[in-house]
Amino acid sequence: MRRRFFWGMVAVAVTTLLVGGLAAAALISRSVEASARTEFARQAAATARLLEADLPAGAQGEGRARLVQILRDVALVGGHEFVEAAVVGPRGAVTPLGEGGVLLDQVPGIAGLSGVVAFDAEVDGKRVTAVAQPIRLGERGTLVVVIGTALELIPWGEVLGRFIWALALALILAAVLAASFSRFAAGRLGRLQAAARRVAGGDLTARVPVEGSDELGDMAVAFNDMAGQLEAARRREREFLVAVGHDLRTPLTTIGGYAEAMGEGRIAPDDMARVGGVLGAESDRLRRLIEDLMLLSRIEAAEFTLRPEPVDLAAHLRGVLDGFRGRTEAARVHLVGAIDDVGTISTDPDRIAQVVGNLLENALRYTPEAGTVTLALHRTAPGLVLEVTDSGPGIDPGDLPHVFERLYVATRYRPVRPEGSGLGLAIVRQLVAEMGGTAEVVAPPGGGTTIRLMLPDGRDTGSAPGEQKRP
Incomplete structure (x- = not known):
């Protein structure tokens, strides 16, 4: 991993330098050539003005020699290989004013030249960068001055050598930085890997130090969140097993004690009816707990089946x-119904009855004598709202987020509500979620509790009853 990371960074650095160097070379070449042509045009214009001042009526004798000398001086001072001039007559006749005319012959459209022309010529197989500058002479025609050079505008050999040195230095620097960064990143990944192995081995307390705010830092935060959730889930599972063990042990202890007493003949005949009632109640408590555990495990394992059918929900x-x-x-x-007629709904009537039954049983266990339990149903824009409200002591605000956790209410409020499996509200939330709804609890400060279910409208469209695993 570290080697791949190291060579990957070096390759990226080298590629970037090469591409950047080639692009810079192309841009510099164009810029230098454009600057050279501009300078050639300026010098050609100045040369043309000198020639115009000394141009005789007929370029012969001393006058011609003077023009030739001007061209030589310009070539010497400017360091140009080629400085040529010619007069283009009104009819297009080209009359050279100096020695030679290898560039004049290659000026594009010299007979009708009206402005500066930059062009490439070829002399003895070499590329020549040239500029032609025309100046009007009135009735005599046009004076054209051509300046060119076959020299390299940029010493590419020297530039290439320096570029290679710069590339080598940059490669060394990139290698050092890549090695340093790869060690740093590999160290962070190694710590994450070690923590992951600890979690896989069962140590859910393993955490990764969060170093920086980059992607690896985000990964460390996500890992720590995951480990924290796993640790909390294991703690809840342990607490769940302890609570289930307690709820199983209590009725079993009662049943075992009475069975032992009956076997030893220590129960009077007059108490047999009472003892039978106690044994029956404890057996029902065991049965409800086991049934609730099995139902909850089937729901959480996605082995739960819904059988929706058209149901008059209010009547149901x-x-x-x-x-x-x-x-x-x-x-x-007091049991109160505030049930609106919402028409025929496509839903599972058995599961609806199970959900409402769990909520009513839960409310009855909390509500004192002369209290009230209300079942309400009405339709809103988002869907159907089903509520069960009791006038019991209410729920502490700190417990509200945990009400639907398995056995939380039974453990937390056992002195207030000694009976029940403690799984009813967990089953309600799971069943409602399977039906595409949500469950929430509302406990105002003055006492009382409302369990509110938001269910999909599910208005029946006349389709035949069906069966579905998960909505």
Whole structure:
């Protein structure tokens, strides 16, 4: 990993330098050539003005010699290999004013030249960079001065040598930086890897130091969050097992004690009915706990099946409510229904009854005598709202985020609510989630608790009843 990272960084650095160097060389070459042509044009214009001043009516004798000398002086002072001039007559005749005319012959469109022309010529197989500058002479035609050079405008050999040295130095520096950074990054990855192995080995307390705010830092934060959640999940699982063990041990202890007493004949005949009732109640408690555990495990393992069908939800809930009236009357609790007619809904009636039954049982355990339990149903824009409200002591604000956790309520409020499996609200949340809804709890400061379920509208469209695993 470190080697790949190191060579990858070096390769990127070398490629960047090469591409940047070639691009810079091309840009510099164009810039230098453009600057040279501009300078040639300026010198050609100055030379043309000198020639114009000394140009005789007929370029012969001393006058011609004077023009030739001017061209030589310009070539010597400017360091040009080629300085040529000619007069282009009104009819296009070209009359050279100096010695030779190798560039004049290659000026594009010299007979009709009206402005500065930069062009490339060839002399003895060499490329010549040249500029032609025309100046009007009135009726005599046009004076054209051509300046050119075959010399390299940029000493590429020297430049290439320096570039190679710079590339070598940059390569060494990139290698040093890549080695340093790869060691640093590999160290951070190594610490992350070591922590991951500790977690895989069962040590959920392993954490990674967060170094920096880059991607590796974000990865360390995410790893620590994951490890923290796993540790919390293991703690909850341990607490869950302890609580389940307690809830199983209590009725088993009661049943075992009475069974032993019955076997030894220590129970009077008059107490047999009472003892039988106790044994039956404890057996029902065990049965509910086991059934709730099995149901919750099936839901969490995605082995849960919904069977939606058209249901008159309001009438269905009224029937569930009527089934609890005997218990509420015995407990001297008022049971109120505030159920709106929401029409026929496509849902699983058995699971709806199970959810509402769990909520009503939970509310009845908290509500004191002369208290009230209310079941409400109404439609809102987002969907259906189903609420069960009790007038019990309420829930502490710090416990609200944990109400739907397994056995949390049963453990936290055991003195207030000694009975129940402690899994009812966890099952409610899972069932509602499977049906595409959400569950929340509201506990105002003055007491009382409301469990609010948001369910999809699910208005029946006349389709046949079906079966689905997960909505």
